Amino acid sequence: MVGGxxxxxGARAILHVDMDAFFASVEVREQPQLRGLxxxxxxxxxxxxxxxxxxxxxxxxxxxxxxxxxxxxxxxxAVVVPPRHALYAEVSRSxxxxxxxxxxxxxxxxxxxxxxxxxxxxxxxxxxxGVAEALRVAVHQEVGLTCSVGLASVKFLAKIASxxxxxxxxxxxxxxxxxxxxxxxxxxxxxxxxPRTQEKLQRRGVHTVGDLRRLGEAALVEMxxxxxxxxxxxxxxxxxRAVVPDRAAKSLGHEDTYAVDVVGVPALRRCLLSQATxxxxxxxxxxxxxxxxxxxxxxxxxxxxxxxxxxPRATDDYREIHGAACRLxxxxxxxxxxxxxxxxxxxxxxxxEREVQLDLLGPASEPPPRSAALQAVLSAVRERHGHQALFPxxxxxxxxxxxxxxxxxxxxxxxxxxRR
Ligand code: TTP
Ligand code: MG
Ligand code: MG
Numbered sequence: 001m002v003g004g005x006x007x008x009x010g011a012r013a014i015l016h017v018d019m020d021a022f023f024a025s026v027e028v029r030e031q032p033q034l035r036g037l038x039x040x041x042x043x044x045x046x047x048x049x050x051x052x053x054x055x056x057x058x059x060x061x062x063x064x065x066x067x068x069x070x071x072x073x074x075x076x077x078a079v080v081v082p083p084r085h086a087l088y089a090e091v092s093r094s095x096x097x098x099x100x101x102x103x104x105x106x107x108x109x110x111x112x113x114x115x116x117x118x119x120x121x122x123x124x125x126x127x128x129x130g131v132a133e134a135l136r137v138a139v140h141q142e143v144g145l146t147c148s149v150g151l152a153s154v155k156f157l158a159k160i161a162s163x164x165x166x167x168x169x170x171x172x173x174x175x176x177x178x179x180x181x182x183x184x185x186x187x188x189x190x191x192x193x194x195p196r197t198q199e200k201l202q203r204r205g206v207h208t209v210g211d212l213r214r215l216g217e218a219a220l221v222e223m224x225x226x227x228x229x230x231x232x233x234x235x236x237x238x239x240x241r242a243v244v245p246d247r248a249a250k251s252l253g254h255e256d257t258y259a260v261d262v263v264g265v266p267a268l269r270r271c272l273l274s275q276a277t278x279x280x281x282x283x284x285x286x287x288x289x290x291x292x293x294x295x296x297x298x299x300x301x302x303x304x305x306x307x308x309x310x311x312p313r314a315t316d317d318y319r320e321i322h323g324a325a326c327r328l329x330x331x332x333x334x335x336x337x338x339x340x341x342x343x344x345x346x347x348x349x350x351x352x353e354r355e356v357q358l359d360l361l362g363p364a365s366e367p368p369p370r371s372a373a374l375q376a377v378l379s380a381v382r383e384r385h386g387h388q389a390l391f392p393x394x395x396x397x398x399x400x401x402x403x404x405x406x407x408x409x410x411x412x413x414x415x416x417x418x419r420r
Contacts (some may be wrong), residue, residue, distance in 0.1 A: 013118040013128035014243060016150040016158035017135070019095065020167035022112035023052035026091050027081045029144045038078040042068050051083050055167055089285040094143050102135050107243045113162075115155055117243035132170055153178065154239035156191045178237030183210035190234050192227065194340060195259055196300060200224075209235050227302055252286075253294070253345020254278040261300045261338025268297075268334065268342060272325040273318075275344040280318035283346065289314035290346035293324035297332055298341035307331060314350040321346060 019025065023041040028034045038057035042050040048068035060075035072078060092111045099106045102125065105117035116135075118128050125131045132149045139147050150161025152173040161171040173181050187193050187201055187209060200223065206212050212220070213235040220228030233239070254275045262268055272295070283289060294308040307328040315321065325344045 012153045013131075014152060014155055014158045015116040015118065015128075015132055015135070016152075016155070016162040017099065017114055017116065017139075017147050018162050018166075019112035020146045020148060021052055021054050021058075022145075023083060023088055024054040024057075024081075025052075025145050026088055027084075028054065030087070031081075034079055034081075038062065038075050039081060040068065040071055040075075040078045041081050041083050042071075044068060044080045044082065085281060086285075089281075091143065091145070095139060095145070095147075098135070098138050098142055101138070102131060105243045105245050108246050115158065115243045129170075129172055132172070136168075136170060154237065155241050155243070156234060156239045157181070157237060159191075160185070160189055182235060182237055183208065183213075185209045187212055190231060192234075193231060194257055196261075196340065197224065197227075197231075224302070250349070251290075251292075251294070251345050251347035252279065252282055253296075253343055254282075255296060255341060255343025255345075257341045258339070261340050262342065263338045265329065265334055268329055268339065269322075269326055271342045272329065272344055273322050275342065276322035276325055277318045279344055279346055280316055280321055283316035288349045289316045290321075291315075291348040291350065292346060293321055293328070294343075294345045294347065295325050295328035295332075296341070296343035296345070297329070297339055300338045300340055302340075304341075305332060308347075310348070314348070 024039045027039060027041055034054075036056060037054070038060060039054040040050050040057055040062060041052040042048050046069070050062060050064055050066045050068055050071045052064055053062040053066075053071065057071070057075055057078050060078075062071040062075050062078065068080065072080070088111060095112070096106065096108065096114065099114055099116055103116050103118055103121050105119065107115045107117075109115065118125075118131055121131060122128070125134065128151055132151050136147060136149055139145060146168040148162050148166045148169045148171075150158040150164070150171050150173070152158040152161050153175050157173050157178060161173050162169075164171045185208060187206060188195075188198050190209060190212075193201075201207075201212065201215075204215065204219075204223075206215055212231060217229060217232040220232045222228070224231065256271065256275065258271075262271055291314045292308055292310050294306060296304065296306045298304040309324050309328055311320065311324060321344065
């Protein structure tokens with residue numbers, strides 16, 4: 001069986017590791033004079049957005065996805081540092097290399113976080129809690145950064161746990177205590193329980209995970225269909241999703257869940273642009289191009305549609321990926337509908353080298369695709385001026401506040417799974 005069944009199944013030990021104030025901490029490591037100061041990484045311009053805030057800045061209420069102007073009103077003495085994405089990608093690779101020494105089962109969720117399944121590592125490394133401690137020490141000694149770790153029997157509990165004692169914390173939910181841990185938690189802590197679902201549940205008097213469990217499976221299914229059943233299982237601490245190692249990943253993507261539903265094609269296109277850019281950056285960082293682009297979109301009633309398109313040639317160019325996603329969006333009926341989630345993912349990877357070889361074999365081969373050179377320049381500019389620097393003016397540049405992002409991976413023959 002893949003992955004085990006959760007607390008009842010016994011022995012799984014899963015870590016969720018998330019770096020503390022990642023971009024800001026990297027900048028403090030690079031510029032030690034910033035240590036102890038409120039630091040904001042992000043675009044300083046009129047429309048700049050905070051990508052990361054150091055914990056010193058958070059005391060003033062500063063946080064990711066806030067307009068920079070707002071953050072600076074809260075904390076005028078903050079030091080603003082422009083983002084250097086290539087540096088963060090490099091540091092991320094070092095951090096992941098440490099993770100992979102502890103277990104081959106490492107699944108990246110974003111640039112600064114991963115699930116690590118400790119299955120089978122006990123003989124080599126000892127009990128899971130000790131492994132979690134050793135991993136934290138190794139990351140700190142070798143990369144010079146702190147992280148927070150959650151340890152639990154299933155993925156979603158490990159993820160909740162890692163956020164509980166940030167920064168520099170380790171939180172364990174020992175096997176057998178899952179229900180006790182979950183009972184008092186607010187329902188918003190569960191994966192997939194967004195503001196709209198929360199509101200609906202609160203009207204039924206459901207505020208905590210314990211309340212949700214008491215409401216029962218049948219009532220939840222009646223209210224939310226399959227999603228209700230999923231929530232019920234989570235309320236019991238059951239989450240059978242396996243940790244899928246990145247080496248097996250056959251697609252990568254980025255999706256966002258919005259606090260307020262997104263309405264209208266122009267706004268949706270802006271969301272897709274931000275996602276296409278993140279996907280292209282990851283392709284460039286991994287030296288890959290992809291031929292297939294997928295759009296995932298979920299409306300306020302949880303109706304989810306996915307569509308995909310195959311491009312004439314593999315790309316790592318955010319404009320081509322965005323263009324394809326917008327073509328897919330044209331096939332979605334957007335009239336009178338608000339959308340709570342959008343996502344862009346790519347698959348059918350090719351390494352650029354292979355493409356060049358094919359070009360050499362071809363007759364009177366055309367010059368190397370102009371977009372490849374252009375994409376490298378664009379990545380360099382983004383590195384200097386931040387992620388948002390090159391968004392076309394008409395598309396706007398601000399990430400919507402109150403959103404959560406996720407990198408997605410999926411395996412061949414398996415539909416892209418929703419992750420948070
Ligand atoms: P997070 O792990 O969400 O945040 P963080 O590492 O800054 O802080 P925490 O200690 O709470 O984990 O995101 C990782 C990095 O991703 C973050 O440092 C910057 C980037 N990011 C953005 O660029 N925009 C965003 O809206 C968010 C949430 C993160
Ligand atoms: Mg983090
Ligand atoms: Mg993170």
